[in-house]
Amino acid sequence: APHAKSSAHLPARILEGRSTDDDRNARGALGVRSRGVEPRARVQLSEDVRGARGQTKAAAAGPEMTTTMDGPLVLPDPKVKGAGLYAGIGDYVKVQPKRYAPKTLRETAEGRYWRAYKAPALINAVSQVTSLHFAETYPYQLAVTSSARVTVYNSQSRKQHRMFARFKDIAYSGVLRSDARAMVVGGQAGVVQLFDMNSRSILRKFEMHTRAVRSVKFSPQSYATIASASDDTTVRIWDVAAGECVRRHDGHTDYARSVAGHPTAQTTWASGSYDHTVRLWDNRDGSTSATMTLDHGAPVEDVAWLPSGSLLVSVGGQDACVWDVLGGGRLLRRLRCHQKTIMSCHVAADGGPPPVLEHGSFAARVGAGGGRATAPRLLTGSLDGHVKVHELDDFSVTHSAKYPGPVLAVALSPDANALAVGTANKLLSIRRRTKPRSHALGGGGGDPGFHKVGPSGRRKAPRRLDAGSWQYFIRGMNAKAAEGDFKVKRLRSVRLQAHDRALKRFRFTEALDASLAGGRPEVIAAVIDEIAAHGALSKALAGRDAAALQPVLRYVMKHIGNPRHTRQLVHVAGMVLDIYGGSVGASREVDAALRLIRERVAVTLRLHDSLAALAGVASPLLTVGQLAAYRAQ
Structure with a gap:
C-alpha cells in the first residue's frame, strides 16, 4: 500500500523523463531492477504482482515499463493510436495493421474490372469447343457446341440445363433465339436443324447445302429468318415459316466460315470466307452477287x-480488321x-466499365444508347491461348487473359456478368x-419515399420539429437529433481479434500464433512489433515444437524477400x-x-546483384539521354 501511492504516477513521470526516489522505490516494489544493477536486462511484471495490484493498475503501469538494451526505459506514446497496448488507464487500443507507401499502380481500372471475373467453372467437354452463344433474355442461357452435341448451361448457376445429341455427325454453331425458346444448329452433314428448347424436338430441317454448315444465325429483327454459311461456298437465307430457302448468295470462292446479320437492317448480311474476303449481301434486290467486297x-x-x-469487324490470321461500311468499306483499323x-470475336454492346466520355466521342457514337454512356468492347480469342479485350474508342488492348489451351470460341453474356x-x-x-455488374456500376437508387413530392412536382423539405408541435413530444427512439438537442x-x-484478445492478457505466444493464422x-x-516493444519476442518464439514452429518459418520464408518486411x-x-x-x-520439416529460407535469401541476394549490375549498365544510357534532351531544349 505505501508503494502503490507513489507508483500510481510512475508512467507519467517516466514519459516526462524524470527520475525520483519515489520512482526508484516503485521500481523496487514492482520487481523491476534499476539500471545500475542490471543495465541490459528486459524484465516485466510478474503474474502475482499484476494480480495483487489489479488489472486496471497493472494495465496502466505494468506492461509499459520495459528496460531496453540500448537506453533508458522506453514507453509507447498513448497519444498515438496503435502505438501500444493502452491509450489510457484501462483503455485497450487495438493493434493497427502496418501501413506502407502505396505501390506503383500497375493495373488500370479496366484491368481491375475484367479481373473481377473470378471463380471459373472449368467443364470438360467431349471434344474441342467450337461455338459459344448466350441468349439475349434472362437467365441468359449458354449454348455450347462440342463434337456431336450441343449442351445448354444456365449462366447463373453454370449447371447443365439441356443437351441435344440428335446429330449424325459433328455439330457446328449452336445459336439460341433471342427469347431462348428455339435453337438452330449446323453440322458436318450439311443440314441446318431448328430445335424446340422445351421438348428438344426438331421443328425444321434445311437440307440444301452440299457440305458442312459452319455458321448459322437468326436474324436480329425476325424469328422467321435464318442465315447459314457452308463449306460449299454459298450463303443461304431460310424462311422458317415456309421451311425453304428464299435466297442463295454465290460469290465466295472458298469455304464460307461465318455469317452475321446487320443489327438494324433486316435484309443485310455479312459473311467471311477462306478466300480472304468479307462480302456484304442485300436481300432486297434480285441479284445473288455481293453488294460490297472487303479484302x-x-x-x-x-x-x-x-x-x-456502321462498323464491321472481321478476324482471321493474326489480324482483326475494323471496316467502315457506311464510308464505302474503307479499312478503319487493322489490329x-x-x-x-x-479464331473468334465477340462484340459486347455494353461490356466494359462505364466510361467518362466527352461529347461526340467514338464510344458514345457506337454504343447502344439508352440514357447513359455505354462501354462497347471487342473480345478476340486466338490459338495462342489469349483472350484480349479491345476498347472501341482508340481500339487499344485494355486487358488480356491467358487460358490453358488454344481458344476457339469466346462469348460475353448480355448483362456482362458471365464470360x-x-x-x-x-x-x-x-x-x-464476384459482384453483379449492375451493382458495380452503381445501379439502383435511394428510397423513393425519402422525400415527399407536392402537386407542383417539387420535393418538400421535411418539417423541423420543435416544442410548438405535438409530434415533438411523441418522438420515438429513432428520431434524429435536432439543433439544440443534447447528444x-x-x-x-x-470487437477484438484473436491476437488482440491475447495481447490484452499478455499472452504473447498465443498472440503471435493467432496473427499467423x-x-x-x-x-x-x-503484432511482432508490439511483442518486441514489450521485450517478449524471444519468449513468444521459444518453447515451440516442430508443428508450432512451422507457421513461423513459413511466414519468414514467404516474406523475407519483401523489402517491406526484410529488416524485421x-x-x-x-x-x-x-x-x-x-x-x-531433430525434425525433417x-x-x-530452414533450407527453403536459406535458398530464398540466396535468390534475393543474387537478384540484388543482378539489379545492381543492370543499374550500372543503364546509368550511362540514361545520362546520355538526359544530355540529349537538355541540348534539344
Missing part, C-alpha cells in the same frame, strides 16, 4: 457487327495483337463476376536460429523449412 488479307474465321451497324490465328471461353483441349471456362454518445463495445502480413508485422524478418530469423540452433536435425 481481309487472310482466311476469315469470324465476323461481327458493332452495335450501331495485330495476337501471335497466332484469331465463357472454349478451347481446343476440350475445356469450357465460365467465369462470373449522448453510445458506448459501443469494441490470420495470414495478413501487415497484421503479423504489427531477418531479426526474427536470427532469433529462431539462436533459440533452436542446437536442435537442427523444420530442416526443410
Whole structure:
C-alpha cells in the first residue's frame, strides 16, 4: 500500500523523463531492477504482482515499463493510436495493421474490372469447343457446341440445363433465339436443324447445302429468318415459316466460315470466307452477287457487327480488321495483337466499365444508347491461348487473359456478368463476376419515399420539429437529433481479434500464433512489433515444437524477400536460429523449412546483384539521354 501511492504516477513521470526516489522505490516494489544493477536486462511484471495490484493498475503501469538494451526505459506514446497496448488507464487500443507507401499502380481500372471475373467453372467437354452463344433474355442461357452435341448451361448457376445429341455427325454453331425458346444448329452433314428448347424436338430441317454448315444465325429483327454459311461456298437465307430457302448468295470462292446479320437492317448480311474476303449481301434486290467486297488479307474465321451497324469487324490470321461500311468499306483499323490465328470475336454492346466520355466521342457514337454512356468492347480469342479485350474508342488492348489451351470460341453474356471461353483441349471456362455488374456500376437508387413530392412536382423539405408541435413530444427512439438537442454518445463495445484478445492478457505466444493464422502480413508485422516493444519476442518464439514452429518459418520464408518486411524478418530469423540452433536435425520439416529460407535469401541476394549490375549498365544510357534532351531544349 505505501508503494502503490507513489507508483500510481510512475508512467507519467517516466514519459516526462524524470527520475525520483519515489520512482526508484516503485521500481523496487514492482520487481523491476534499476539500471545500475542490471543495465541490459528486459524484465516485466510478474503474474502475482499484476494480480495483487489489479488489472486496471497493472494495465496502466505494468506492461509499459520495459528496460531496453540500448537506453533508458522506453514507453509507447498513448497519444498515438496503435502505438501500444493502452491509450489510457484501462483503455485497450487495438493493434493497427502496418501501413506502407502505396505501390506503383500497375493495373488500370479496366484491368481491375475484367479481373473481377473470378471463380471459373472449368467443364470438360467431349471434344474441342467450337461455338459459344448466350441468349439475349434472362437467365441468359449458354449454348455450347462440342463434337456431336450441343449442351445448354444456365449462366447463373453454370449447371447443365439441356443437351441435344440428335446429330449424325459433328455439330457446328449452336445459336439460341433471342427469347431462348428455339435453337438452330449446323453440322458436318450439311443440314441446318431448328430445335424446340422445351421438348428438344426438331421443328425444321434445311437440307440444301452440299457440305458442312459452319455458321448459322437468326436474324436480329425476325424469328422467321435464318442465315447459314457452308463449306460449299454459298450463303443461304431460310424462311422458317415456309421451311425453304428464299435466297442463295454465290460469290465466295472458298469455304464460307461465318455469317452475321446487320443489327438494324433486316435484309443485310455479312459473311467471311477462306478466300480472304468479307462480302456484304442485300436481300432486297434480285441479284445473288455481293453488294460490297472487303479484302481481309487472310482466311476469315469470324465476323461481327458493332452495335450501331456502321462498323464491321472481321478476324482471321493474326489480324482483326475494323471496316467502315457506311464510308464505302474503307479499312478503319487493322489490329495485330495476337501471335497466332484469331479464331473468334465477340462484340459486347455494353461490356466494359462505364466510361467518362466527352461529347461526340467514338464510344458514345457506337454504343447502344439508352440514357447513359455505354462501354462497347471487342473480345478476340486466338490459338495462342489469349483472350484480349479491345476498347472501341482508340481500339487499344485494355486487358488480356491467358487460358490453358488454344481458344476457339469466346462469348460475353448480355448483362456482362458471365464470360465463357472454349478451347481446343476440350475445356469450357465460365467465369462470373464476384459482384453483379449492375451493382458495380452503381445501379439502383435511394428510397423513393425519402422525400415527399407536392402537386407542383417539387420535393418538400421535411418539417423541423420543435416544442410548438405535438409530434415533438411523441418522438420515438429513432428520431434524429435536432439543433439544440443534447447528444449522448453510445458506448459501443469494441470487437477484438484473436491476437488482440491475447495481447490484452499478455499472452504473447498465443498472440503471435493467432496473427499467423490470420495470414495478413501487415497484421503479423504489427503484432511482432508490439511483442518486441514489450521485450517478449524471444519468449513468444521459444518453447515451440516442430508443428508450432512451422507457421513461423513459413511466414519468414514467404516474406523475407519483401523489402517491406526484410529488416524485421531477418531479426526474427536470427532469433529462431539462436533459440533452436542446437536442435537442427531433430525434425525433417523444420530442416526443410530452414533450407527453403536459406535458398530464398540466396535468390534475393543474387537478384540484388543482378539489379545492381543492370543499374550500372543503364546509368550511362540514361545520362546520355538526359544530355540529349537538355541540348534539344
